[in-house]
Amino acid sequence: MAVDKNLNVLIVDDYKTMLRIVRNLLKQLGFNNVDEATDGSMALQMLRVGNYGLIISDWNMEPMTGLQLLREVRADAKLKDIPFIMVTAESKSENVIAAKQAGVSNYIVKPFNAETLKAKMVSVIGEF
Amino acid sequence: MPLKGVDRDLALRLEAIRREHGETIHVDAVADVVRALLETVTGDISAGDLRLYQELESLAEYIHSARAELAELRPNEIKTEFIPTATDELDAIVDATEVATNAILDAAERLEALAPLLDSEVADRLSEVTTTIYESCNFQDLTGQRITKVVKMLKAIEQRVDTLVKVFGADIRENATPAPAKAAPTDEDLLNGPQLPATAADQDEIDRLLASFD
Incomplete structure (x- = not known):
């Protein structure tokens, strides 16, 4: 069964330009219900009141990083099953291992293209 | 075993410096200790004392030249x-x-x-x-x-x-050789690249400047 493209997506990045790029790429993929947060703590507040089907988050943010956000999400009974894609310039193997251990659903290294974004989304939410 | 003589004197001086300055010790304080220790050397000087003296002397020279080099770095x-x-x-x-x-x-x-x-x-x-x-x-x-x-x-x-x-010590700033006086700018000196937005002249200012030559 194809994924409903009306699902709510939360994108998290402290670079406004990056939020804009990801939002545009998601729009081209047919996802128009996209909200934005500029760090982990803001994202967590939005997740606790909203109803999101996918989180796409940067890692390197202050005060709450993407990894901390991921841990908070996985520790929260209401949020723990939301697919979480980390999109980051942190490409060392220890980063990927730490994210995997924290429960990341998939991992995209910057710079990335639309094809990679789509492939990783399909891998965590299914075909669309 | 309790320390005696020079060892005890050195331990007391180091303790006093630690109390006053912590672990980051000013070079002048090191020089004071060396000087005080040398002053305690009285009577016949043994071969061991002489070696110690020479080591301390070369250490002092090293510190002095390091200070001079740092001062030159401004x-x-x-x-x-x-x-x-x-x-x-x-x-x-x-x-x-x-x-x-x-x-x-x-x-x-x-x-x-x-x-x-x-x-x-x-x-x-x-x-x-x-x-x-x-x-x-x-x-x-x-x-x-x-x-x-x-x-x-x-x-x-x-x-x-x-x-x-x-x-x-702050004196390496004071003793530093002043930056050489700027000679008349060469063509190369005029290549400064783009200016920071806060200090850059905009086109209107450039136009006014050009017009001022008319």
Whole structure:
């Protein structure tokens, strides 16, 4: 069964330009219900009141990083099953291992293209 | 076993310095200890004492030349001029690339908004082009992150320079050879590259300046 493209997506990045790029790429993929947060703590507040089907988050943010956000999400009974894609310039193997251990659903290294974004989304939410 | 003689004297002096200055000891304090210890050497000097004396003397010479070399580096200039200028330039790069990237994204979004007005084949091709533009704009985030790393490194260098100045004493600033007086600018001196936005003259100011020669 194809994924409903009306699902709510939360994108998290402290670079406004990056939020804009990801939002545009998601729009081209047919996802128009996209909200934005500029760090982990803001994202967590939005997740606790909203109803999101996918989180796409940067890692390197202050005060709450993407990894901390991921841990908070996985520790929260209401949020723990939301697919979480980390999109980051942190490409060392220890980063990927730490994210995997924290429960990341998939991992995209910057710079990335639309094809990679789509492939990783399909891998965590299914075909669309 | 309780310390005796020179050992005890040295231990007491070091303890007093630690109480007063902590673990970062001013070079002058080291020199005071050396001087005081040498003054305690009385009577016949043994071969061992002489070796110790020679070692201390070469240590003193080393410290003296290190101070002179540091003074020549003009650490205050590094801290107050070179590093702040470098970080300002880097910040300006980040700001300029952000402005440019957003302008490119504005244009791409306007192009994409035209798609519904076109036939589907052309609209698809337009969409491919705008996708490539969005992907290419990734560079701004990475550039910003790399520059932030360089700025952090510069700040770390600044702190180390500061520590060196504290350890070797403020007098290395005062004794520093002043920066050579600036000669009349050469053609090469005029190549300063783009100015920071805060100090750059805009076109109107340039026009006024040119007009002032008329």
